[in-house]
Amino acid sequence: MAVSDVFAWLRKYLTVEPVMLLYMTGAFLQSPILQQLVYQKICIQKYNNTNLCSNLSGHKTEEKFVETTASQYLLYLNVANVIPSVLVLFFLGSWTDRFGRKTAMVMPSVGALISATNLIIQSTYIYAALPYLFIGSIVAGLTGGYACVLMTTYTYITDITDNNTRTWRIGILEAMTGLGATIGSALGGVMVDELGFMSVFILYLVLNAVSIVYIVFWLKETVQKNTGSVQEEDDDSAGGKITALVNIENVKRWGRVICKPREKRGRLHIILLLIAFFISIMIFMGWSDIGFLFVKYQLGSKWTSTLYGTFLAVTGVLAFVGLSVFLPLMSRFLGDTKLGQVGMLSRAASNITVAFTTTVWMLFLGSVMGMFSGFGAASLRSLLSKEVELTEKGALFSVVSSIEVMSQLLASVLFNNLYPATLSFFPGFCFLLMAGSLIIPLGILQWLEMDIKRTKSYSTLEEEGNELEGSPDTRPSDDVQVTQQSPEQQVQPDISNEHASV
Numbered sequence: 001m002a003v004s005d006v007f008a009w010l011r012k013y014l015t016v017e018p019v020m021l022l023y024m025t026g027a028f029l030q031s032p033i034l035q036q037l038v039y040q041k042i043c044i045q046k047y048n049n050t051n052l053c054s055n056l057s058g059h060k061t062e063e064k065f066v067e068t069t070a071s072q073y074l075l076y077l078n079v080a081n082v083i084p085s086v087l088v089l090f091f092l093g094s095w096t097d098r099f100g101r102k103t104a105m106v107m108p109s110v111g112a113l114i115s116a117t118n119l120i121i122q123s124t125y126i127y128a129a130l131p132y133l134f135i136g137s138i139v140a141g142l143t144g145g146y147a148c149v150l151m152t153t154y155t156y157i158t159d160i161t162d163n164n165t166r167t168w169r170i171g172i173l174e175a176m177t178g179l180g181a182t183i184g185s186a187l188g189g190v191m192v193d194e195l196g197f198m199s200v201f202i203l204y205l206v207l208n209a210v211s212i213v214y215i216v217f218w219l220k221e222t223v224q225k226n227t228g229s230v231q232e233e234d235d236d237s238a239g240g241k242i243t244a245l246v247n248i249e250n251v252k253r254w255g256r257v258i259c260k261p262r263e264k265r266g267r268l269h270i271i272l273l274l275i276a277f278f279i280s281i282m283i284f285m286g287w288s289d290i291g292f293l294f295v296k297y298q299l300g301s302k303w304t305s306t307l308y309g310t311f312l313a314v315t316g317v318l319a320f321v322g323l324s325v326f327l328p329l330m331s332r333f334l335g336d337t338k339l340g341q342v343g344m345l346s347r348a349a350s351n352i353t354v355a356f357t358t359t360v361w362m363l364f365l366g367s368v369m370g371m372f373s374g375f376g377a378a379s380l381r382s383l384l385s386k387e388v389e390l391t392e393k394g395a396l397f398s399v400v401s402s403i404e405v406m407s408q409l410l411a412s413v414l415f416n417n418l419y420p421a422t423l424s425f426f427p428g429f430c431f432l433l434m435a436g437s438l439i440i441p442l443g444i445l446q447w448l449e450m451d452i453k454r455t456k457s458y459s460t461l462e463e464e465g466n467e468l469e470g471s472p473d474t475r476p477s478d479d480v481q482v483t484q485q486s487p488e489q490q491v492q493p494d495i496s497n498e499h500a501s502v
Helices: 003-013 017-047 050-054 060-099 102-124 130-142 145-160 166-195 197-217 230-235 238-245 249-259 263-302 305-330 336-355 360-369 375-385 390-422 429-437 439-469
Strands: none
Touching: 017 050, 017 060, 017 102, 017 130, 017 145, 017 166, 017 197, 060 102, 060 130, 060 145, 060 238, 060 249, 060 390, 102 130, 102 145, 102 197, 145 166, 145 375, 145 390, 166 197, 166 305, 166 375, 249 263, 249 390, 263 305, 263 336, 263 360, 263 375, 263 390, 263 429, 263 439, 305 336, 305 360, 305 375, 336 360, 336 375, 336 429, 336 439, 375 390, 375 439, 390 429, 429 439
């Protein structure tokens, strides 16, 4: 294969995956270390005793104060990041449908550079006031943060794929999150122990700088602007783009992508798929919130930090293999709805196994059972993208990303309060609740598959009848007013061919 052929292949298939990998590696690298930094700054500034702070477990009163204060600060930092990022998405999603994905894709890494710089300063001057940490969190939120990365990368993938390849390409992108989490989590602990806080935050800065260079010089813009009018030229200027970004019409489009009447019950499909997505993400984040505490409690003396780190690494690797290897293979034989159900059943089986875990082998069996759990989110994103028009994808994925980020906060509140309340009678109750809750998205996917088949059969019969009678198809949409469709109206494409029956 010639060099030019290799380059052409890379240009075609190597797109936003490195962006997701770099950002997620950085995020999972700095997040746990930020927690340690907050913990240490509170202790040092309160007690001014490095010996006490290095052995805090031997001083229960001081330890309780530091843990309580750190928990509050971390919650406030999270809120200071999440709320601005969600508000930004209200405006940014529709804006990318008009002005392109690349500018919005760069924004989170720019915010991360500023945040990393602030963290380097904070780790250097350990006595610097804790509220200065909010500078980085707020700036990262105002530049879109994690939610913006999700929105822009998934929208980009739907721009460059067709209905036949979209699901497995989204799955590969999902796998980058797991791979980034595994790499970042493994590196962070080692680096902070050997080199200190500053080394971690410098690497965090470098990863995002590389991401910016990659986006600017490698990625092609997928949204082609219309040219030829004075208005378009004005809008494409820097001032025009900023004015368009803060236009309240962007928020209206954000809402319309959900509420807009669509043919073949498309609006109902979108609402149900968003509900299914919300539940599946809540369950995933719930595991993240209480998994550490549950495993440590259940294994008792068998638990070690190394064991838990190995468990997370194995879980991440298995999820990566499931999404990058098995999803592309299985998507040749199964439709999106069935792939989603496989993912839901895999996660449910994993949660049930973990709920009754008392030994190390049962814990790792749960990882194996959850190998295909990533199929759920990938198939739901793919199904959603096939329900909207090309000019609505940015708005749609801003909705999806907002739901994903907000579900993290809700899951944290729910499961961090529910787990202690159920610890006395059955520690694994939360995991059984998570498994049981997956009945809802499973049911939604099953109904959706049946509805798509039913609509396809009705459309086929009606087309045959129209050919015999020589009359046009005037069947109204199920959720649109009964009116004659004009030839100029854009009709929602039939996505039923993308869902294979099993």
